[in-house]
Amino acid sequence: QVQLVESGGGLVQAGDSLRLSCAVSGRTLGNYVMGWFRQAPEKEREFVAYITWSSGRTNTADSMKGRFTISRDNAKNTLYLQMNSLKTEDTAVYYCAAKVDIGVGYRTRPSTYQYWGQGTQVTVSS
Numbered sequence: 365q366v367q368l369v370e371s372g373g374g375l376v377q378a379g380d381s382l383r384l385s386c387a388v389s390g391r392t393l394g395n396y397v398m399g400w401f402r403q404a405p406e407k408e409r410e411f412v413a414y415i416t417w418s419s420g421r422t423n424t425a426d427s428m429k430g431r432f433t434i435s436r437d438n439a440k441n442t443l444y445l446q447m448n449s450l451k452t453e454d455t456a457v458y459y460c461a462a463k464v465d466i467g468v469g470y471r472t473r474p475s476t477y478q479y480w481g482q483g484t485q486v487t488v489s490s
Contacts, residue, residue, distance in 0.1 A: 366390040366462050366479040373458060373484030386443040386460030386481055388440060389446050393417040397465040400434060400445045401474050411472040413445065421438035423471065450488045457483040
């Protein structure tokens with residue numbers, strides 16, 4: 365089992381920055397991929413970014429490239445999402461997720477992730 369606990373959300377103004385954290389516990393993550401997803405009201409859960417835990421390979425959704433950066437600290441077993449130049453449309457609940465990596469083609473699909481955190485609310489005001 366893997367336990368995930370997000371933190372760092374809040375209410376900010378457009379143009380501000382936030383850094384989300386996801387504390388990971390339960391097992392070693394050598395062959396895991398970690399992802400950030402978000403879900404706005406009445407919308408489907410959306411891929412934000414992923415990182416492979418061992419090699420650190422990343423990918424970020426096109427609409428967020430250049431503004432959002434995913435990273436991890438292996439020693440602290442913590443996943444991060446640095447969000448800059450926030451926009452009102454970034455308002456959502458942000459979730460971290462984990463799964464055994466089965467290939468690059470599945471890393472952006474939320475339905476393939478086995479473990480989820482409880483989510484942290486990010487609200488961006490204009």
